[in-house]
Amino acid sequence: MKAIVTVLGKDKVGIIADVANIMKNYGVNICDISQTLMQEYFTMIMLVDLSAATVDFAELQKNLAASGEEIGVDIRVQHQDLFDSMHKI
């Protein structure tokens, strides 16, 4: 299953490295990354593949949010479907 991970927070050194490491720990494969700074806010969006994930979706969501809190960013994971539905005909 494909999902969208968004990482939002104040910019600092090592966010990408930290987040990538968290993904690796849960067996989440990163397929695509887009990252930008909006004002001083770090905004990263990743398309990820969860087929080899070591935990189920609900637990992954909970763990990512908790890990995000530790490194000071907001990490959320959502099914890709909502974005596709709303923005593609």
Added chain:
Amino acid sequence: MLNTGDILETIKMVDDQNLDVRTITLSLSLLDCADSDGKAAERKVYDKIMRRAGGLVKVGEKLSSELGIPIVNKRVSVTPISLVGSPSGNYLGLARVLDKAACEIGVNFIGGYSALVHKSMTDAERRFMETVPEAIGTTEKVCSSVNVASTRSGINMDAVAMTGRIVKALAERTADRDAIGCAKFVVFANAVEDNPFMAGAFTGLGEGEATVNVGVSGPGVVAAALKACKGADLTTVAEVIKRTAFKITRAGQLVGSKAAALLGAEFGIVDLSLAPTPAIGDSVAEILEIMGLSSVGGHGTTAALALLNDAVKKGGVMASSMVGGLSGAFIPVSEDAGMIKAARSGKLTLSKLEAMTAVCSVGLDMIAVPGDTSAETVSAIIADECAIGMVNNKTTAVRLIPVPGKTVGDEVNFGGLLGSAPIMPVSDVDSGEFIRRGGIIPAPLHSLKN
């Protein structure tokens, strides 16, 4: 490929602009639960709701979390109890069972304590109608509706007179809670069979066994989109609303189809609704004010609302495989911060609201009026609203709350999504004789349109 702009736009809609799916409503047929033994009917109804809707709340929560969009309400609607209960006459027993099942499965409302009496009333339906105040006044989650008029059959004025008395009786029964019982009772003209919204949801006789109907929302999203095109002409405004409504509706379509699959039900319709909440930034009134009215209720309000209502439908229709319900902008007074403000200042009156209902969904909704408003006056207000629905071939509804002991200048607070409202003045003209005549106002002619 990732489109950062689209993804962030969706997240912003949810985080900052109150985008949500307002309700997933499982519409359940209870026709197979009718039984001449009242206790057996209760058992069948309870078992069926538990079996078919037991997983509804869990499914809603799962989808909400996985998709990242709030699903505010999970609800059940059922076949009109006036029909299911008629072989036994055990209407009140069924109301209690509906309430019990609703509490156990965790939905916030269950609708369908309803009767369809738009042309005439059977003896059983008359007896059913007499039970409504007790049924709604003594249960927590049961909602009731009565269809008293239709474009094809006219207005059943005997039923209109009766519903005025029901509203008053409900107000008295729940006087200690600001007459909240009245918020669970709605009177319709041209009621629809697949409405997901309460208090008026019921499962029509043309519906299937179990169907998921979805009500979307998103006034805040439309308001944000319109703020970004300040100064643009109204053609552009309509375009922006259409585009926004498309996106909102797609979210509803997605949630509805997924919920239906998970519940083993059919996917029914998306109700293309703009349903406000009392939260700041989730107001239909605010949209009209962004269009250029200094307050909702002023001249131009009806025109602005007509534009909004039509654009919402045009944008939504293409976004969903099936649309239905009450589709359109809702203007409940107590549930919309902008409407509350305008009503409080006297800029929004009952007369203007009545005019607005001619061009939008659904009717005079969640309006608190003085407690000494007579049953005949309530009926007369219902009759006016029915006439608008009947003549214009649209659904209209009335949900009035005559709050005992309160008068103009007072406020009521229902809490939660039902919000709060100032008591609005009603005309002191006596319409009693007109209402007491009873009979039928015949259906209108469909030619010579003027």
